[in-house]
Amino acid sequence: MSILVYVENTDGQFKKSAFEAVSYAKAIADQSGNHVIALSIGNVAEGQLNLLGKYGATKVLNVNTEQLKSFVNQAYTAIIVDAAKSIEASLIVLSNSFSGKGLAPRVAAKLNAALADGAIELPTGSGDNLQVKTGAFSGKAFAFVALTSPIKVISLNPNSFEIKESDIAATIENYDPSIDAADFSTIVKEIVRATDKISLPEAEIVVSAGRGLKGPENWAMIEELANVLGAATACSKPVSDAGWRPHSEHVGQTGIVVSPNLYIAIGISGAIQHLAGVSSSKTIVVINKDPEAPFFKVADYGIVGDAFEVVPKLITALKTYKGL
Numbered sequence: 360m361s362i363l364v365y366v367e368n369t370d371g372q373f374k375k376s377a378f379e380a381v382s383y384a385k386a387i388a389d390q391s392g393n394h395v396i397a398l399s400i401g402n403v404a405e406g407q408l409n410l411l412g413k414y415g416a417t418k419v420l421n422v423n424t425e426q427l428k429s430f431v432n433q434a435y436t437a438i439i440v441d442a443a444k445s446i447e448a449s450l451i452v453l454s455n456s457f458s459g460k461g462l463a464p465r466v467a468a469k470l471n472a473a474l475a476d477g478a479i480e481l482p483t484g485s486g487d488n489l490q491v492k493t494g495a496f497s498g499k500a501f502a503f504v505a506l507t508s509p510i511k512v513i514s515l516n517p518n519s520f521e522i523k524e525s526d527i528a529a530t531i532e533n534y535d536p537s538i539d540a541a542d543f544s545t546i547v548k549e550i551v552r553a554t555d556k557i558s559l560p561e562a563e564i565v566v567s568a569g570r571g572l573k574g575p576e577n578w579a580m581i582e583e584l585a586n587v588l589g590a591a592t593a594c595s596k597p598v599s600d601a602g603w604r605p606h607s608e609h610v611g612q613t614g615i616v617v618s619p620n621l622y623i624a625i626g627i628s629g630a631i632q633h634l635a636g637v638s639s640s641k642t643i644v645v646i647n648k649d650p651e652a653p654f655f656k657v658a659d660y661g662i663v664g665d666a667f668e669v670v671p672k673l674i675t676a677l678k679t680y681k682g683l
């Protein structure tokens with residue numbers, strides 16, 4: 360039996376979440392005596408495919424046809440299911456990314472498999488009884504999900520599992536899946552990027568700001584801080600509701616859930632609905648002029664001060680530190 364990992368790429372480059380998924384599968388394989396086979400769909404160069412061995416894949420199934428250049432949910436589902444059947448996978452691992460959220464339940468339904476979506480830790484147990492800890496209720500709680508079917512699907516939350524290097528030279532095999540023309544009833548003709556910015560759900564550092572910034576005209580310093588740190592920008596709900604920032608940046612219970620290594624919250628009060636989206640961040644830094652702001656209760660580091668004084672000083676200090 361083997362573990363199949365679907366590895367996502369963007370324009371031919373694997374995402375960090377793909378390496379996390381392979382590392383996660385490798386850790387499970389080490390516990391259960393299985394081996395990891397990665398499945399790549401799209402036009403990915405050999406150098407990138409080879410990298411998957413470094414994180415624990417013994418083999419890479421490479422599906423590279425023009426038709427599959429862009430993500431098509433039905434077709435990608437069919438390919439993952441086909442590959443899982445052909446290698447008799449007992450477990451399929453995906454990243455709980457935007458496309459993973461669409462793929463995992465479809466793959467599970469087609470394979471009659473049990474599904475744990477949004478895993479945040481390695482499973483415990485073995486064989487037909489795996490227990491998986493997942494995030495629940497927008498990160499406000501945990502769920503312990505028991506997977507009791509012979510085939511299982513786990514989608515891993517980005518930034519939840521540390522990438523681990525292995526010393527494996529993966530073999531690369533061009534794979535020709537058997538898929539139906541009906542799986543291509545939806546065709547993505549063109550993808551136009553709205554922004555070249557770092558993707559928020561996968562960012563390692565997030566600089567986020569709230570109503571304390573007073574208006575959209577004051578976001579230049581937030582953008583600058585994010586640029587210096589190589590971070591994604593985010594905001595609270597009222598900020599996006601007011602049209603100060605795009606809705607794609609809204610973090611929280613009703614927005615995006617993030618789990619970066621560092622979350623910097625500037626002029627955000629720390630309402631429960633906002634915290635629901637950021638509480639699994641590894642380190643939280645809060646900048647707020649009100650020492651009683653609830654966000655300080657969950658902060659690892661806090662600066663009580665006016666954002667308009669603190670943020671420019673922080674940018675200057677970081678630029679000096681980085682020699683910029």
Ligand SMILES: Cc1cc2nc3c(=O)[nH]c(=O)nc-3n(C[C@H](O)[C@H](O)[C@H](O)COP(=O)(O)OP(=O)(O)OC[C@H]3O[C@@H](n4cnc5c(N)ncnc54)[C@H](O)[C@@H]3O)c2cc1C
Pocket residue numbers: 568569570571572594595596597598609610611612613614625626627628629630631632633636646647648649652664665666667
């Ligand atoms: C059903 C429901 C769902 C919701 N979902 C979400 C969600 O997903 N995400 C979300 O964010 N909210 C959500 N909310 C709204 C949430 O309850 C809060 O109202 C919101 O998070 C507050 O945003 P804020 O912190 O930016 O603004 P405020 O609450 O107005 O806080 C502004 C903060 O900035 C500080 N400040 C002011 N000036 C400065 C300065 N110069 N320097 C430093 N600090 C300063 C203030 O001390 C204050 O703490 C939801 C609400 C409901 C009812």
